[in-house]
Structure formats: C-alpha cells, structure tokens
Amino acid sequence: MSLLEVINLRVYYPITSGLLSKRIGEVKAVDGVCFKIMDGESLGLVGESGCGKTTIAKAIVKLEKPTGGRVIYRGRDINSLSKNEEREYRKEVQMIFQDPHASLDPRMTVGDAVEEPLIIHGVRDPEERRRRVEELFDAVGLEREHMRRYPHEFSGGQKQRIGIARALAVKPRLIIADEPVSALDISVQAQVLNLFMKLQKSFNLSYLFIAHNLSVIRNTCDRVVVMYLGKVMEMTDTEEIFRNPLHPYTRMLLEAIPIPDPQRRKKRTFPPAIPRRVIKGCRFWAQCSEASDRCRTEEPEMIEVGAGHYVACFKV
Amino acid sequence: MPLTLPNELLSVRGLKAYFYTESGIVRAVDGVSFTLDRGECLCLVGESGSGKSTVALSILRLLDSPPARIVDGEILFNGKNLLTLPEKELLQIRGGRIAMIFQDPQSSLNPVLKIGDQIIEQIIQHKKMKKSEAKKRAIELLNDVGIPEAERRVNEYPHQFSGGMRQRAMIAMALSCGPEIIIADEPTSALDVTVQAQILEIFKELKDKGLSILFITHDLGIVAEIADKVVVMYAGKIMERGVVNEIFDKPLHPYTRGLFECLPTTMKAKKEFPYIPGTIPSMIDPPKGCVFHPRCRYKFEPCDKDIPKEYPVSDTHTVACYLYGGGK
Numbered sequence: 297m298s299l300l301e302v303i304n305l306r307v308y309y310p311i312t313s314g315l316l317s318k319r320i321g322e323v324k325a326v327d328g329v330c331f332k333i334m335d336g337e338s339l340g341l342v343g344e345s346g347c348g349k350t351t352i353a354k355a356i357v358k359l360e361k362p363t364g365g366r367v368i369y370r371g372r373d374i375n376s377l378s379k380n381e382e383r384e385y386r387k388e389v390q391m392i393f394q395d396p397h398a399s400l401d402p403r404m405t406v407g408d409a410v411e412e413p414l415i416i417h418g419v420r421d422p423e424e425r426r427r428r429v430e431e432l433f434d435a436v437g438l439e440r441e442h443m444r445r446y447p448h449e450f451s452g453g454q455k456q457r458i459g460i461a462r463a464l465a466v467k468p469r470l471i472i473a474d475e476p477v478s479a480l481d482i483s484v485q486a487q488v489l490n491l492f493m494k495l496q497k498s499f500n501l502s503y504l505f506i507a508h509n510l511s512v513i514r515n516t517c518d519r520v521v522v523m524y525l526g527k528v529m530e531m532t533d534t535e536e537i538f539r540n541p542l543h544p545y546t547r548m549l550l551e552a553i554p555i556p557d558p559q560r561r562k563k564r565t566f567p568p569a570i571p572r573r574v575i576k577g578c579r580f581w582a583q584c585s586e587a588s589d590r591c592r593t594e595e596p597e598m599i600e601v602g603a604g605h606y607v608a609c610f611k612v
Numbered sequence: 613m614p615l616t617l618p619n620e621l622l623s624v625r626g627l628k629a630y631f632y633t634e635s636g637i638v639r640a641v642d643g644v645s646f647t648l649d650r651g652e653c654l655c656l657v658g659e660s661g662s663g664k665s666t667v668a669l670s671i672l673r674l675l676d677s678p679p680a681r682i683v684d685g686e687i688l689f690n691g692k693n694l695l696t697l698p699e700k701e702l703l704q705i706r707g708g709r710i711a712m713i714f715q716d717p718q719s720s721l722n723p724v725l726k727i728g729d730q731i732i733e734q735i736i737q738h739k740k741m742k743k744s745e746a747k748k749r750a751i752e753l754l755n756d757v758g759i760p761e762a763e764r765r766v767n768e769y770p771h772q773f774s775g776g777m778r779q780r781a782m783i784a785m786a787l788s789c790g791p792e793i794i795i796a797d798e799p800t801s802a803l804d805v806t807v808q809a810q811i812l813e814i815f816k817e818l819k820d821k822g823l824s825i826l827f828i829t830h831d832l833g834i835v836a837e838i839a840d841k842v843v844v845m846y847a848g849k850i851m852e853r854g855v856v857n858e859i860f861d862k863p864l865h866p867y868t869r870g871l872f873e874c875l876p877t878t879m880k881a882k883k884e885f886p887y888i889p890g891t892i893p894s895m896i897d898p899p900k901g902c903v904f905h906p907r908c909r910y911k912f913e914p915c916d917k918d919i920p921k922e923y924p925v926s927d928t929h930t931v932a933c934y935l936y937g938g939g940k
Contacts, residue, residue, distance in 0.1 A: 344804035451891045481659035486874045486887035552805040554833030556875055558856045564809040
C-alpha cells in the first residue's frame with residue numbers, strides 16, 4: 297500500500313517587479329511531479345540544486361503551499377484534514393535537515409531539544425518524557441550522560457544524530473531527510489547512513505531521502521526519482537538506475553561522479569545549463585547530447601519502459 | 613639561504629600552527645612538511661579538523677592572529693621563507709605569484725562590485741596596467757575559464773552568476789596575475805556534481821599548462837582525478853604520503869585504508885556501510901602517541917605511547933604507523 301502519494305504537484309513562485317510588485321512571471325520550481333512512497337520503503341529523490349527536490353519536501357510537510365496538485369497520505373489529501381488529523385499528520389511525517397548545526401537551538405540542551413516535540417505533541421508526564429528521551433539517545437547511539445550538554449559540544453555527526461532523535465521522538469512513519477549527510481565527513485557519513493538503515497528496521501520507517509549525489513542513494517534506497525528543473529526525468533529501482541540508466545540526464549549525473557581510481561582518469565565536459573525561462577520543450581535539451589528538433593519544441597511524457605521503470609525522454 | 617632542490621617550488625617544513633583559545637591551545641597543524649614541485653598537483657586530503665585548511669592559510673599568512681600563531685617551521689617559496697618575509701614583499705606574492713581559491717565562491721566575491729571590476733582591481737594591484745587594458749585582460753580570462761559572452765558578463769554582479777560560474781570567475785581572478793602556484797581549498801565542494809566535473813577540467817588544463825596546484829579536498833574521487841602526489845592528514849599530522857598510484861593501489865595507513873573503505877561508490881547496494889568508528893579527537897588534548905590510535909583497529913603496544921615517525925616504504929611513499937617500521 298502506498299503511504300504517501302504525490303500527484304501532479306506544482307509549486308510556482310511569482311517573479312515580481314517594480315514598486316507595486318507587479319507579477320511578471322513565475323518560476324516553476326516543481327512542475328507536475330508524481331511519485332509514491334510505499335509503506336516501509338525508502339525512496340531517493342535526486343537532482344542538482346534548483347531541481348525542486350527541497351520544495352517538494354517542504355510541500356509534503358506543509359511548509360510550502362502548492363500551486364496545484366495533491367499530496368495524499370494514507371488515502372487522505374493533506375490539505376483537507378481536520379485539525380486533529382492534521383496534528384496526527386504532523387507527528388507521523390517528520391523532517392531532518394541538511395545542516396545539523398543550524399537546525400538545533402544553541403541555547404537549548406540537546407536533551408531538551410529531543411524532549412520538545414514530546415511536549416508539543418502532548419506527552420504530559422515528565423517521567424515518561426525523560427524515559428523516552430533516554431531511549432531515543434540509546435537508539436541513535438548517543439550517551440545518556442550527554443543530555444545536559446549544548447549543541448556546540450558535539451561534532452557534526454553527533455548533531456545529526458540528535459536531529460534524528462528529535463524526529464523519532466513522536467514515533468513517525470515517514471521521515472523526510474533533506475541531504476542528511478552531505479555536511480558530514482565521509483567516515484562519519486557512513487555511520488549516520490548505517491543508523492538510518494538500522495532505524496528503518498527497528499521503527500518500521502519509510503524514508504524520502506533527498507540527495508544531490510547518486511552514490512549516497514545507492515546503499516540506502518529501494519527506488520530513485522531523478523529530477524531536473526522541476527520535472528521527473530526517470531524513476532526506477534535503485535539497482536536498475538545504476539545498471540541501466542536510460543535518461544541522458546541520469547547518465548550525465550552518473551558520469552559526473554569522480555571515480556576513485558587514478559588509472560581511469562577521463563575528460564568530462566558537459567554543456568552548461570541555460571536559464572529555465574528560455575526553455576521550451578524538454579527541459580534538458582540544452583545540456584543533452586542526444587537532443588533533436590522534437591526535443592526543443594515538445595515536452596516528452598513520462599512512459600513506462602519496463603516494470604516500474606519510468607522515463608521522460610523521446611529517445612527511449 | 614636554505615638549501616632547496618631545483619624542482620622545488622614550495623616547501624613547507626615542520627609547520628606548527630596553533631590556535632590560542634580560551635579553552636586551551638588547539639594544535640591545528642602539528643609538524644607538517646611537504647614540497648610542491650613545479651608543474652605538479654599535490655592533493656592534501658583529510659576530513660574536517662585535519663588541519664588541511666590551516667596549512668593552506670598559513671602559506672599565505674592569512675590566519676587571524678590572534679588566536680592563531682605559527683609557532684614553528686618555515687615555508688620556502690623559491691628559497692624565500694614566506695613566514696619571515698616583510699609584509700610588503702609578501703603582498704607581491706599573495707595574489708600575485710601564489711593565488712588562492714576558496715570553497716565558497718559566494719562569500720569570496722564582493723556582492724556590490726561587478727565581477728569585472730573585482731578582477732581589474734586585482735590586476736592593477738599587481739601589474740602596471742591601464743584600466744582599459746586590465747578590462748580587456750579580464751574578459752580574456754573569463755573567456756579562458758569557459759564563461760560564455762564574457763564581454764557582457766564582465767559587467768555583471770556576482771548574484772547574476774550561478775555557483776559554477778562564480779567559481780569560474782574566482783579562478784579567472786586567481787589567474788589574473790599569472791601565478792606560479794594556485795592553492796585551492798575545496799573549490800568544488802559547494803557545487804553540483806556535473807559542475808564540479810567541469811571545474812576539475814579547468815584545473816587539469818591549468819596543470820597541463822605548467823601551473824603548480826596545491827589542491828585541498830576530502831574527496832578521494834577528485835584526488836584520483838587530478839593528483840600527482842597525495843598527502844593524507846589527520847588531526848594536524850601527516851599519516852601517509854605518496855605518488856597518487858601508490859596511495860590508491862596500496863594504501864597502508866589504517867586511516868587511509870578506512871577512508872577508502874568508506875567510499876560509497878565502492879560498495880554493494882543495501883549493505884551496511886563500513887566506517888571508521890569514533891570521531892576526530894580534540895586538538896586541545898590530543899591522544900598520547902599516534903593521534904589515530906583511539907579509532908584504529910590495528911593498534912598494539914607502542915601506539916598509545918610514542919608518536920610514530922614517517923617510515924619510508926618506497927622512495928616516494930611514507931607512512932606514519934608502527935605497523936610499517938620502528939616499534940616492533
């Protein structure tokens with residue numbers, strides 16, 4: 297069963313000009329995106345800066361109002377929930393941000409930071425809250441003695457663990473992690489990714505994992521959605537995307553990852569991106585090595601080319 | 613005059629840079645030596661807190677003092693010690709013969725000045741050139757680093773440039789005075805992967821033109837792509853060094869090996885990630901003996917007592933670990 301479904305989601309930002317802020321156009325940050333997250337699944341959302349991946353996350357947690365389209369959570373449209381249902385929704389869907397330092401209050405002990413969501417969501421008994429916080433510290437691999445410390449006393453990896461504990465506090469079902477390891481060192485990244493995978497099993501979580509880099513997704517996600525300038529380009533199983541990438545943009549993303557082998561050096565040049573406002577047709581054509589006249593005028597539809605493998609490209 | 617080999621362009625010797633803070637002395641760089649030869653690219657590899665950026669800033673005396681102080685060592689550039697050079701002479705070298713590129717092009721550019729004017733300012737500072745000539749040169753430079761329509765874009769402001777374009781502009785600025793060395797501190801970490809690949813191509817071209825590059829990164833993929841020599845740092849000290857193929861074919865230090873195992877690209881899907889347990893130690897109170905021993909799975913008797921020396925395993929490859937010499 298799908299836990300969350302995003303249907304034809306659109307988020308446009310107005311471009312205004314002049315004293316009266318006259319609307320002269322719009323930036324289509326997210327432009328007709330569809331995907332599903334199954335119960336217990338982890339879905340990767342990959343793309344470069346400006347592709348709209350964070351905007352989608354914000355729309356899901358209702359930090360951003362969509363221009364169009366719907367987000368369905370367990371069969372209900374999240375924009376037509378009652379007050380109680382909304383509270384429940386905000387508990388079940390939690391977000392973890394990229395910069396663990398900026399997402400913690402420097403004047404609050406980390407124990408209090410993890411306790412805060414419990415207070416907000418109505419766990420009244422202080423004893424019970426304390427016990428829950430202790431359990432959470434254990435679950436994310438932090439020492440209970442550190443509860444009274446302040447965020448600056450922790451390393452980046454530990455701060456991200458605190459962020460995770462905070463998200464877990466209210467027993468969510470879906471965690472949206474926006475670039476959760478990209479601010480961390482490689483050796484620490486691995487520890488935090490392992491933690492994500494361990495927690496998924498023990499808490500039966502679903503993830504929406506947002507990353508700009510396919511290599512981080514590889515080991516953590518079941519399926520991947522590749523986005524470019526507000527649109528989905530390709531969507532399939534993680535294994536399949538590495539074995540059989542079909543969209544030219546996916547191939548470009550894969551090719552851009554530097555290979556840690558000095559014997560396999562190669563020249564990698566890609567055409568530069570052009571401003572999105574001038575793009576007609578497929579959004580990727582300016583950077584695409586295979587673009588034809590059709591690509592410049594007509595926008596390709598998403599088609600299923602194999603079981604669960606969707607691509608938006610005329611060439612496949 | 614200290615002795616230098618003919619090919620040696622920059623030589624860092626026994627560098628110790630400490631930060632004097634309220635909570636104690638942070639030994640950010642603690643006895644680091646390496647040489648950069650003409651026309652080569654040396655990669656300084658390490659995680660945050662390893663001291664690699666402090667090394668870079670020490671070379672051009674850009675560390676804020678206080679709290680930082682270079683307590684020992686020398687940095688020889690063409691035989692001259694940059695650390696004792698009068699400020700006036702240093703100004704000619706900084707930005708002129710040795711240029712630096714930082715991680716975040718956004719914060720290295722002045723938002724209220726046109727890109728072109730910032731390059732022109734730099735050129736006039738170092739070369740006797742008229743403004744109109746300098747502008748022509750700025751356009752050439754922007755063109756060289758792959759900025760389309762350079763004549764128009766030279767008059768634009770930083771916010772009109774994308775991240776990749778800004779970093780190209782920073783490289784153009786660094787190249788403006790014809791430097792012999794470029795120090796690049798994580799110049800691609802803030803960029804998208806496809807943009808990163810393009811910026812790396814520019815660095816490769818510069819190297820082919822004979823420029824010497826000190827490239828600081830934590831990404832072994834990038835190292836494989838551009839390095840001739842590699843120096844691996846951890847907690848202010850050098851753990852291992854060698855020619856790029858030696859380090860990739862036969863990483864010896866447990867820390868270097870750990871870094872390779874952590875690479876996400878080398879792993880199979882949906883398996884647990886190998887990792888190095890623990891975190892980088894406090895540099896105020898570093899562990900006794902080898903700085904890496906608390907995280908090392910091969911540690912034995914001598915490791916927590918004495919600091920290992922760098923043991924040579926070939927003419928070019930050394931490793932600071934008791935597994936490879938000494939203490940046994």
